[in-house]
Amino acid sequence: VESEGVSTSFFMLGETKIELLQATNEDSAIAKFIDKKGEGIHHIAYAVDNILTEMERLKAEGFEILNKEPKHGADNKLICFLHPKSTNGILVELCQERDK
Missing domain, CATH: 3.10.180.10 (2,3-Dihydroxybiphenyl 1,2-Dioxygenase, domain 1)
Structure with missing residues (x-):
């Protein structure tokens, strides 16, 4: 999602969809979250x-x-x-x- 500064990948686990997020720039909300709290569930x-x-x-x-x-x-x-x-x-x- 270019406008949010993230790239995404989706995986199905039974009936559950898992989305992985990766920051594509250091100003994105995801990059700021990782800087503050580390990797994990967002x-x-x-x-x-x-x-x-x-x-x-x-x-x-x-x-x-x-x-x-x-x-x-x-x-x-x-x-x-x-x-x-x-x-x-x-x-x-x-x-x-x-x-x-």
Whole structure:
């Protein structure tokens, strides 16, 4: 995802999709995360059918959404993130599949 300064690779493990991220520039969020915390799990992602509906529902439930609008993510998905302070310290991503 050039706009985010990362390259991605996806692997299936049963019904679970694993995404590996690699920073492509030192100013990317992933590079900054690794500099601060070291290598490891960056976030957990959940597939949703309608990202706008889920963003509205979660915001109404008191979750802090980091994006005002969904962004274009890897593998042609629409994505948004929930602030870790809303999710017990874990960065959570919502992903909506789109036609390729």
